[in-house]
Amino acid sequence: MISNDPRVPWLPRASHxxxxxxxxxxxxxxxxxGLVGFMIYGLSDGEGALxxxxxxxxxxxxxxxxxxxxxxxxxxxxxxxxWLAERQAGSDGPSTGQQPED
Numbered sequence: 001m002i003s004n005d006p007r008v009p010w011l012p013r014a015s016h017x018x019x020x021x022x023x024x025x026x027x028x029x030x031x032x033x034g035l036v037g038f039m040i041y042g043l044s045d046g047e048g049a050l051x052x053x054x055x056x057x058x059x060x061x062x063x064x065x066x067x068x069x070x071x072x073x074x075x076x077x078x079x080x081x082x083w084l085a086e087r088q089a090g091s092d093g094p095s096t097g098q099q100p101e102d
Contacts, residue, residue, distance in 0.1 A: 019078075027067045034060035 037057030044053050 023067060023071050023074075027064055027071065030060050030064040030067065034064055 034057050037053055037060055041050060041053035041057055044050050
């Protein structure tokens, strides 16, 4: 239950994942590993090495795409939260979508 008592301390708010530098670093890391795997695919001679290099580069690119999707969704949700906070700050309270009656 949420208390409206002003003496109740609020926990410190964690930073948004879109603000951190960790997720973009992992994205770049997996993208580069995917490129390295793709270069190994081009340099390999045997059929087994081609299959293994293509699987490895595919896994790294898939990790990159998953992290990119997480980052993009977090970025969109952060933008929506900012928009919602500005909208609620501009009004007297939460909007119900109804016009006031005179």
